[in-house]
Amino acid sequence: xxxxxxxxxxxxxxxxxxxxxxxxxxxxxxxxxxxxxxxxxxxxxxxxxxxxxxxxxxxxxxxxxxxxxxxxxxxxxxxxxxxxxxxxxxxxxxxxxxxxxxxxxxxxxxxxxxxxxxxxxxxxxxxxxxxxxxxxxxxxxxxxxxxxxxxxxxxxxxxxxxxxxxxxxxxxxxxxxxxxxxxxxxxxxxxxxxxxxxxxxxxxxxxxxxxxxxxxxxxxxxxxxxxxxxxxxxxxxxxxxxxxxxxxxxxxxxxxxxxxxxxxxxxxxxxxxxxxxxxxxxxxxxxxxxxxxxxxxxxxxxxxxxxxxxxxxxxxxxxxxxxxxxxxxxxxxxxxxxxxxxxxxxxxxxxxxxxxxxxxxxxxxxxxxxxxxxxxxxxxxxxxxxxxxxxxxxxxxxxxxxxxxxxxxxxxxxxxxxxxxxxxxxxxxxxxxxxxxxxxxxxxxxxxxxxxxxxxxxxxxxxxxxxxxxxxxxxxxxxxxxxxxxxxxxxxx
Amino acid sequence: xxxxxxxxxxxxxxxxxxxxxxxxxxxxxxxxxxxxxxxxxxxxxxxxxxxxxxxxxxxxxxxxxxxxxxxxxxxxxxxxxxxxxxxxxxxxxxxxxxxxxxxxxxxxxxxxxxxxxxxxxxxxxxxxxxxxxxxxxxxxxxxxxxxxxxxxxxxxxxxxxxxxxxxxxxxxxxxxxxxxxxxxxxxxxxxxxxxxxxxxxxxxxxxxxxxxxxxxxxxxxxxxxxxxxxxxxxxxxxxxxxxxxxxxxxxxxxxxxxxxxxxxxxxxxxxxxxxxxxxxxxxxxxxxxxxxxxxxxxxxxxxxxxxxxxxxxxxxxxxxxxxxxxxxxxxxxxxxxxxxxxxxxxxxxxxxxxxxxxxxxxxxxxxxxxxxxxxxxxxxxxxxxxxxxxxxxxxxxxxxxxxxxxxxxxxxxxxxxxxxxxxxxxxxxxxxxxxxxxxxxxxxxxxxxxxxxxxxxxxxxxxxxxxxxxxxxxxxxxxxxxxxxxxxxxxxxxxxxxx
Numbered sequence: 004x005x006x007x008x009x010x011x012x013x014x015x016x017x018x019x020x021x022x023x024x025x026x027x028x029x030x031x032x033x034x035x036x037x038x039x040x041x042x043x044x045x046x047x048x049x050x051x052x053x054x055x056x057x058x059x060x061x062x063x064x065x066x067x068x069x070x071x072x073x074x075x076x077x078x079x080x081x082x083x084x085x086x087x088x089x090x091x092x093x094x095x096x097x098x099x100x101x102x103x104x105x106x107x108x109x110x111x112x113x114x115x116x117x118x119x120x121x122x123x124x125x126x127x128x129x130x131x132x133x134x135x136x137x138x139x140x141x142x143x144x145x146x147x148x149x150x151x152x153x154x155x156x157x158x159x160x161x162x163x164x165x166x167x168x169x170x171x172x173x174x175x176x177x178x179x180x181x182x183x184x185x186x187x188x189x190x191x192x193x194x195x196x197x198x199x200x201x202x203x204x205x206x207x208x209x210x211x212x213x214x215x216x217x218x219x220x221x222x223x224x225x226x227x228x229x230x231x232x233x234x235x236x237x238x239x240x241x242x243x244x245x246x247x248x249x250x251x252x253x254x255x256x257x258x259x260x261x262x263x264x265x266x267x268x269x270x271x272x273x274x275x276x277x278x279x280x281x282x283x284x285x286x287x288x289x290x291x292x293x294x295x296x297x298x299x300x301x302x303x304x305x306x307x308x309x310x311x312x313x314x315x316x317x318x319x320x321x322x323x324x325x326x327x328x329x330x331x332x333x334x335x336x337x338x339x340x341x342x343x344x345x346x347x348x349x350x351x352x353x354x355x356x357x358x359x360x361x362x363x364x365x366x367x368x369x370x371x372x373x374x375x376x377x378x379x380x381x382x383x384x385x386x387x388x389x390x391x392x393x394x395x396x397x398x399x400x401x402x403x404x405x406x407x408x409x410x411x412x413x414x415x416x417x418x419x420x421x422x423x424x425x426x427x428x429x430x431x432x433x434x435x436x437x438x439x440x441x442x443x444x445x446x447x448x449x450x451x452x453x454x455x456x457x458x459x460x461x462x463x464x465x466x467x468x469x470x471x472x473x474x475x476x477x478x479x480x481x482x483x484x485x486x487x488x489x490x491x492x493x494x495x496x
Numbered sequence: 497x498x499x500x501x502x503x504x505x506x507x508x509x510x511x512x513x514x515x516x517x518x519x520x521x522x523x524x525x526x527x528x529x530x531x532x533x534x535x536x537x538x539x540x541x542x543x544x545x546x547x548x549x550x551x552x553x554x555x556x557x558x559x560x561x562x563x564x565x566x567x568x569x570x571x572x573x574x575x576x577x578x579x580x581x582x583x584x585x586x587x588x589x590x591x592x593x594x595x596x597x598x599x600x601x602x603x604x605x606x607x608x609x610x611x612x613x614x615x616x617x618x619x620x621x622x623x624x625x626x627x628x629x630x631x632x633x634x635x636x637x638x639x640x641x642x643x644x645x646x647x648x649x650x651x652x653x654x655x656x657x658x659x660x661x662x663x664x665x666x667x668x669x670x671x672x673x674x675x676x677x678x679x680x681x682x683x684x685x686x687x688x689x690x691x692x693x694x695x696x697x698x699x700x701x702x703x704x705x706x707x708x709x710x711x712x713x714x715x716x717x718x719x720x721x722x723x724x725x726x727x728x729x730x731x732x733x734x735x736x737x738x739x740x741x742x743x744x745x746x747x748x749x750x751x752x753x754x755x756x757x758x759x760x761x762x763x764x765x766x767x768x769x770x771x772x773x774x775x776x777x778x779x780x781x782x783x784x785x786x787x788x789x790x791x792x793x794x795x796x797x798x799x800x801x802x803x804x805x806x807x808x809x810x811x812x813x814x815x816x817x818x819x820x821x822x823x824x825x826x827x828x829x830x831x832x833x834x835x836x837x838x839x840x841x842x843x844x845x846x847x848x849x850x851x852x853x854x855x856x857x858x859x860x861x862x863x864x865x866x867x868x869x870x871x872x873x874x875x876x877x878x879x880x881x882x883x884x885x886x887x888x889x890x891x892x893x894x895x896x897x898x899x900x901x902x903x904x905x906x907x908x909x910x911x912x913x914x915x916x917x918x919x920x921x922x923x924x925x926x927x928x929x930x931x932x933x934x935x936x937x938x939x940x941x942x943x944x945x946x947x948x949x950x951x952x953x954x955x956x957x958x959x960x961x962x963x964x965x966x967x968x969x970x971x972x973x974x975x976x977x978x979x980x981x982x983x984x985x986x987x988x989x990x991x992x993x994x995x
Binding site for chain 1: 531532535536537538539540573576577764766767770771954955
């Protein structure tokens, strides 16, 4: 810059390394391209010819297909960023996205980590620490406790652990302290199962997160999973509204929507305020999500966890706010204050997302890797970062509707067996929930994927199911729906 | 991009405002075109972007039915780091009528609030009291940078000492941060620059100087190189299709030439290329002309018309069925300009001079008609001194012909312009300042139509334009049953398989 420059361009990111794969890598690259930021993608051997690898300005192979040898290798990722001269690393979701060691390694290498600082990642990533912070911020938490703090031994059935479970009340959930995503989770309905469940969950957690610690929490059979999207700059925290992610199978979300249906304005405001309070308490910097378990009948909610990264389901929030959350992450990473005040965030219409996954619902959702031979998706009519586009504005006025598809697959794409089998997210926006459902069902009808088995037909059936259409289903909905289908509901799927 | 502190030249990009105005009649770029490329423009390392003007805001409403204030906000959000320039032309807003100082203060406050932070102070008659007043209003409104214009022209009175005098006035004005030589007709030669620039720099006493020289005669790419050697730190350029021709020099070429002559330029080459190709693709998709290298044309030295004015004039002549009289009109323009005391050919004066020249041309061809039989109101206002004192005296016989008309007496008695309270009571108490100012500057029907059109589309992809156009055309021909696209090595045939 010349000495006379009135503004400082030097904080602007010019080259970002995308340390991820699949649709989220495409998503991050798309926003970087729109903003004029160069992208470098780290790709495993299995992803060398993937769509994100073809979209990125530069690709660095960081290892063999196995995630532990590539996408989870902190040193390889940071080494690639240094070699490529990247200013920053965007970790996407999953893999190293909430890894405090990566955040520290970035800082040591003079590279910006696009996410919260290491301290916040530790506070949020450690579920026990997050529970403590939530309590300190005044949020209600589920009855539960730390097995080690209770003096228990996680290897064997221990009277002190059994006593802790008794205090919480059965059924209890054994949860990994070190990570989420459904791994290291076990439901325990009676004391006799407890010792075994703790051992198995701990072993699973150690394998998935390198951290064997588990804890106990009350298991709520029927609740709604509602979460609040936050943005913070370290000084100020705002929310971008709520999402409902109650359609889950074994803690894996399948359908998400925004706003959460039928909350009532008082409950909705309390949820949002609680999330913001936790963000403020953490001095949160970046995009993050606070998850809650909601008892709608009682109008009560409990803190579940903080996801200190972008979420898979972020597009539904983008659809109703007209925002580009990845662009906001980049802006915050450039050291800028939040560009919006809370009152600048407006909500229009309703959006629903269906995850299209390469798995076989008829064979216990077994993953279905292979090669896609045909991939047809509906044409996109909304894009992140272009505000509430005409389509969305029309939809808000009760006309039309908009579709967005986030995907990394095309005809002849490989679906490797090594990774999560998410193929695409189909997002529909309408003036209201019924409008969004109509747009979504039309959009799903246009999806045609051959070569691998997918859950598209099941998603179509769920979207047509009267209980789902009524809105506000609880987290046990999908299991009941699937059981009903097996019980002779042929034709339902 | 050069290492921090190393570059000696920075660039000011004019594509969005002056480029669009000079080459595409100010109507080429819509919100979607601008919003799509804004983030990359903001990251390319330009010192400032010449972004908007009262004319551009009027075009947004009138031609595109888009809210110009919303566009300012959208672009400011997308471009947090680069100065966004608004070019003001004295005490008016959108319409040609003189506005109350309070209204002008409201205009600047609204511009700052909506994201503009660099303001050009430009008084076409070089009336320094007016320039100082505008600079003070801009600074009071919160402008980060005010840049004073030295509008270049060739005449008996505009010598180096004249410009040094203006520069000295800017140097002594605390509300003016820097100055620039504004050469709208592109008639500043490198030779003249070598005497003019040092005179101005000496008078500016350390305030930086920029150069804005249109490429209309092919002179400015060389003049810019001379200016860089003379210590001018910021040069104004256009990107891709919006550079060269009657716009400013094309950025990529100029950067290469500057580097070849030993200068370090503060710009990100990758993004400069990206932005330039975007405007190229947009021009191709929308059928808009690309700025081309222009040859020297001595006639320009007389009429001194800026590129945008030139293209508008050709169009007007054609509409009157007088396309063959272009040469005659150019000669008449030069004559009228001399008779009116050499007004510098920047807004609003070219419109005024051309209006009079056209009136004279039509009168002379009428039976028994004579020049100055018809005089537009703007010319009467100019002679009355409404726009400030003419640089040189108006020819006495012309003065008599103009002021001897009954209309001159009417205009001399024109009521004072309305203040903000009067505008509020006329247009409504509850509307925003932004809407109030649009309603002040434009007919109500135009503003109503803009509001009725709803929010502007913000996404644009030039590559899809031809396909969408084809599909739209097919939609208008429901009887078409077959479509074939043929090009070398490619054939696509679609047939209606329906019943």
